[in-house]
Amino acid sequence: MNFVKVLVAFCATLVAPLSYAGSHVDGAMPTVLITGANRGIGFEFVKQYAELGWNVIATCRNPAGADELNAVAVANDNVVVERLDLLDHAGIDALAEQYSGQSVDVLLNNAGLMRGPDRGQMVGTIDYDEFDRFYKINAAGPLKVSEAFYPNVKAGDLKIMAALTTGTGNKGIPVPGFSLYKTSKAALDAIQKEIAIRWKRQGIKVVTLLPGRVLTHGEEDSPGINAVDVEDSVSGMIDVLDVLTIEQTGQTIQWDGELIE
Helix, strand or coil: CHHHHHHHHHHHHHHCCCEECCEECCCCCCEEEECCCCCHHHHHHHHHHHHCCCEEEEEECCHHHCHHHHHHHHHCCCEEEEECCCCCHHHHHHHHHHCCCCCCCEEEECCCCCCCCCHHHCCCCCCHHHHHHHHHHHHHHHHHHHHHCHHHHHHCCCCEEEEECCCCHHHCCCCCCCHHHHHHHHHHHHHHHHHHHHHHHHCCEEEEEECCCCCCCCCCCCCCCCCCCHHHHHHHHHHHHHCCCHHHCCEEEECCCCEEC
16 A cells, blocks of 8 residues: 555656746746846736746846736746846856756846946946946846756757847937947847857757837937837737747847848
């Protein structure tokens, strides 16, 4: 009788759903990991993917202070909130180890440092301490996340690594005072292309997403800005990811599907 009980208990562990950090992971549904998920575009990604029924690993620097994000997690058992700081590489590795064995279909590198205009970002008065900080957060941080979660993405069905960028030319920020932000994002664009080259044979699809001019930092809309509602931008980017092919790896695609050369 004892042998039978042990056998039944063992079989139950084999069929039980995987659980990480207290979240329920539905093996039948895809999983997305989102950085910078506590506000703005990242938060909207969380809400829309949760509504689609995806498993959502929503990360931010300070989960304890992410009230709105935590409320979404409480209301949706397919959402879990985790700590991830792009400056804390050991912490990134620790989170990847925590989720070892969990496939990630879409890795969304959304978190970044955006600020300006200010004199420290103007040529002639560059703040080089801030230079290092911008590049560590906007370029090195997403690269580290991609490296750390590579095994998870490789194990997923969709195998997508996406990162959000800013525009260039007439799609960019046409005023001085944003040099560190713009150039660190340009570095991220180049890093995405290198990731695409490195892991194309593994079937990983790498894309850089341009969300448009989404007003998430308290900016005021004005003529000529051509602002995009955050709901429309995120919905459009999800549509882009849904149809992404391996032939498109390394490309930059706008939220409305326009290929950016």
